[in-house]
Amino acid sequence: MQSEATVTVEPSGDPSEKAALRRELLAARAALTGRDTAAEDLARAALELDELAGASTVAAYVSVGREPGTRALLDALRARGVRVLLPVLLPDNDLDWAVYEGGEGLARAGRGLLEPTGPRLGPDAVCDADAVLLPGLAVDGRGMRLGRGGGSYDRVLARLGRAGARPALVVLLYANEVVARVPEEPHDHPVHAVVTPDGVTRFGPA
Secondary structure, three states: OOOOOOOOOOOOOOHHHHHHHHHHHHHHHHOOOOHHHHHHHHHHHHHOOHHHHOOOEEEOOOOOOOOOOOHHHHHHHHHOOOEEEEEEEOOOOOEEEEEOOOHHHEEEOHHHOEEEOOOOOOHHHHHHOOEEEEOOOEEOOOOEEEOOOOOHHHHHHHHHHHHOOOOEEEEEOOHHHEOOOOOOOOOOOEOOEEEEOOEEEEOOOO
16 A cells, blocks of 8 residues: 655635645655555456446546556456547647557557557547546545646546536545645536545545
8 A cells, every 4th residue: 555645735726726736746646655556456446336337438548657557447447348448648638539459559659648559539539438537636525626737638528518428537546635625716527436545435426
């Protein structure tokens, strides 16, 4: 299990507060140990979610750097017969999608990302997902998620809303990143659940 780090969070809608909090969270994440074990525990906890147990298509992502590891979870979902969609970053920071075909079907892309090499399905492909696994830096007791600030997943969530799609929204974090409150802006969307290596916390029905 990873070591704990404490992050102090004050509520605010000020973007500068978000930036300061992101720096603090990234520093705390850099100090964590035991990430391989944490990735295995994260996969085990996520696979117990009813929303994933009954899903035929899941939109996910490949973890990089100090993010909670997702590779074990991706492989387990694929072994179940789930169609796993992975993002491909577009020049305007929007996301295209392609099917995960295993580790051999991933290639290093810009910004240190690992992306699928298969046929692109278009940005709207995410609307077919039964569940969307979201990266982030923190989530609070209301289910409000703090992302990295690039805006890619804000576009994804807006696209889902326009399409009337209502997949389960699940953010993957370390246990210490579930906090009392994070800053929010009008475009921010709550998630339905957070999965950490310690287990699952739900915020509302999917």
